[in-house]
Amino acid sequence: MKLTLEGLNAQLAERLLPVYLVSGDEPLLVAEATDAIRARARALAFTEREVFFIERSGAVWDDIRQAAQSLSLFSARRLLEIRMPGGKPGTAGAAVLLQLFRAAGEDLLVLIIAEKLERETQSSEWMQALQQRGAWLPIWPVERARLAQWLRSRFAAAGLTAAPDALALLAERSEGNLLAARQEIDKLAMLLPRGATVSVAEVAASSADSARFDVFQLGEAVRGRDAARALRILGGLRAEGAEPMLVLWSLTRELRAQESSVPAGARGRAQGLPFARLAARAGRVDRMGKGLSDGDPWDELALLAVELTGLRSLPLVRAAAR
8 A cells, every 4th residue: 555644644543554664855754654653553552662773784684583573472562663764675674574564463563764765666575565564655845836835734733824925934944844844833833822823024033044955956946947046055055065066967967958958950049048158167167176177166056057047147267277
């Protein structure tokens, strides 16, 4: 069975399955989903819980197998929780998981927590067996277009409403960081009376800029011709210590995609992007990032991002080689 986050509570209320896998890269939503599963398990007298962290040691799988085999020695129901960040148990681990899925049932609940699963993993034998015995709940990040609605529902759950401009400000400040958004809403719920409408001034006074970005969001901003957002994401990536060469990879990928979408005979026309100029600017970033020429690669990345959105930036000046 494959579950959605919206359908989890209804499924848990109907019955507790023997096996659950919660996977995704959004820590808050993963934590809330697993908390709901644990709470339901406690309500059904699963009073013992063992947690195993899968890293590189094959010995951990032996410990998990022994823990499952020792169930008959205990009268209490037990939750076996396996935290497997990479989502790849390996051959030995997959064999243990298949044994666990067969053993799970009335007295044994298996909960696996992983990051986003690769396509190859999703079609593996152990994943197919898991979905036959239990449920897989993939967690997806809240998209930017849905973030204001997500925040509105969180405010409502906290007994508050929020003005549209307050929602917009909090969405901007917490994009990519739902945990920070929840903390801000919880803080406002303690400061304001129940039923209050949160203003943009109250959000501004309460919240800090906690947005987190990745290079894929930068690509989305460039494709959307949103220069201001692209620069904001670029500044966030720099503050978070991202590697300039990784950012360059994202922008050059967008450059190639845009160039390939234009007929070859039209690429030199004035109305199109100046692809040769953009390629030259990308080359400057590459040389600066490798220490082969003077200059700050982040400054050049900002110019490249702006020009990829269709705006003209500073003239292309030859950098001094080292």
